[in-house]
Amino acid sequence: MRRRKKNVLRYLGASGLLLGICAWLQTGIIVAAEPKKTDTLKESMAIDGEVEHLVNCEDASSWEGMVKVNTEIKRSGQFSFELYGKYRTEIISLRMIPVDMQKTYLLSAYFRSLDGQLPASAFFGLRMYDENKNPITLQNVCVFDNTETTLASDAAKGSKELRITGNKNWLNVTHAAIAFNVKSNFCDLPNYDLSPQIGKVINDGATCRVVLKGALVKTYPRGTSVRLHTPEREPFYWVASGWMPTEWEKFSTTMSGEAQSGIPSDKFWPGTKYVRVFVRFANYDKIPQEGARLLVDDITFICGDKNIIEQQALSAIFCNPKILQEQNKQWRFQTDTKDEGLSAGWMNTDFIDEGWPLIDTDHWWQDQGYPEYHGVAWYRKTISPVMIEIGQKYFIYFGAVDGDASVFVNGRKIGEHNLLPDGGGGWFSPFYFDITDYLVIGRSNAIAVRVKKDAYKSGIYKGVKIIGADRVIGEKQS
16 A cells, blocks of 8 residues: 545535535535534434444434435435545544443445446545544554564664664565554554654664664664554555445444454454544545446444344344354364365365364464465364254354355355455455255264465454354345
């Protein structure tokens, strides 16, 4: 990613609200007015049973940005939001929403391109803020693993060079920044004490000379602890990312707890106390053509008990869903460097995998002992018997797989879920397969998943569930 100039947004304000409503009713355009301070906005949020609804997508005045409301094409309600223009037009919720790490949150929305001949791209996610309402971006929390070291000499304000005690993980790194005064337990995160981007790192033996693209704004003494971070200033944006389909499609993520470090998609970043929901028209590397339009509807951000939120998410897909098993831990895992697993029968029930290491499916494999591995890898697990009920259907549900996935039950291939050709989507989306006819009644069943990814993070990283349900919503009853 490259640094981008900050987009200047136009805002709804109290003085322009009446005009905005009139324009919306007459032409569908939200009119901009004076900026409104988000931390002074008072908004009553509805509570539905034990679930609290934190945004209102039916109230245009609770959002800001340059956007049109489309009363003709919508999924539900009175209108959908229509985003367009030059990169990067954004709509964002006005309210600074406090988050409670003891609760679980569901963020979701439906997206589509207005015209299939003019596809629209999008980013959808959260802007996170610390207790002082300072924005937390990638560079503040996204660390490079195993890069902690110290300054080998004083680094003066205004200097574009510094020296560190040698660390091989710094060599050949250019797309990074230096975080200062770091802690090994990551309690310094979010870290705002950052250098300009690194230009190059030169190995001088016991030390490394680091050349920066800009000057230091502070002086740091010898011995200061340092670590590499990404230089990017982006928010959490990958609930939806890439080109959007021509029919309504739901994008969602469930989040709970605070990450110790890094940028997981199912936890809030370190130090998060407030959030705002945003949608951005256009991606940095997927710029729509002039005339493209992005439609967004049913934006939802709710919080509550973990079980209730999970049930809410599943109830949008299945009729009367029940979580029968959660299979997130202790899968057998094996890299397949020669891509021989298919021919060797690694999916078969009689294949012996006892020598394979164990791994979990709620984190990428790079975070579990395979930091440099890219390519093909396999997951295997024997699940306990499922109690079969007459008339019930059974599904295997993946929170997300970062890579092309082929899924097998008892040696039989049940389906594939592949990333989009340009890598723009699929890696963050849940998916499922009907396994009713593949399960063996009264016996343990073998699940195998082949994942292929040639770069970046890889693997099953949002867990696996066995779901019982009457049917998929929208599916015709037999």
